[in-house]
Amino acid sequence: MITIIMAEDHQMLIDGVKSFFEFDENIDIIGAVNNGEELVNLVGLKQPKLVITDIRMPIMDGIQATRIIKKNMPHINVLAMTMFDQPDAIKQMLDAGATGYILKNSGIKMLSKAIATVAEGKTFFDPNVAFNFMNNYIEDNVTIGKSDKVILSNREKEILGLIANGSTSKEISEILFIAKTTVDTHRKNMIRKLDLASGNELVKYAIDMKYQF
Secondary structure (H helix, E strand, O other): OEEEEEEOOOHHHHHHHHHHOOOOOOEEEEEEEOOHHHHHHHHHHHOOOEEEEOOOOOOOOHHHHHHHHHHHOOOOEEEEEEOOOOHHHHHHHHHHOOOEEEEOOOOHHHHHHHHHHHHOOOOEEOHHHHHHHHHHHHHHHOOEOOOEOOOOOHHHHHHHHHHHOOOOHHHHHHHHOOOHHHHHHHHHHHHHHOOOOOHHHHHHHHHHHHHHO
């Protein structure tokens, strides 16, 4: 059972999430608050397995609340659920101790996956924000293989993010306003750079990168 405390200053969103998981045998939302100060106090009292928190809240924001929770209760995992998709916001939440980041406009199925992943101590990033962050992060922090660092161009990283999101070459070409043949060329170049055997391995690599960077 994944016990959860949720912090969100929009009560309607809290009510919606609670309603969806009401009959889920694996998830139990044991508390919900509307600001970071209440979150810290309730987490200390009830000791949930997972915290879901917004970033911008009154009295105390989610970043400060997360920092306090992880300092005092490092065993509790934190998932940020917010509208902010800027790399700076993501980095601040990671630095505070969060291991998951999801946008409020994502589907409830993605939230379910995020909860399950972060509750296990693994990292989860919404595919709509993960690649914006990776553009600033991958070259300095991701090592492929034993010691070889693979440097992808910004366009390659952009395409890799869309591949991870399940987009086909045709769909990617329409999203980025480039020719499908250009997308295919980038795919081939990435397969070569990453020393992969096939397009299927590239897809697997792209998906893995969402959770392991």
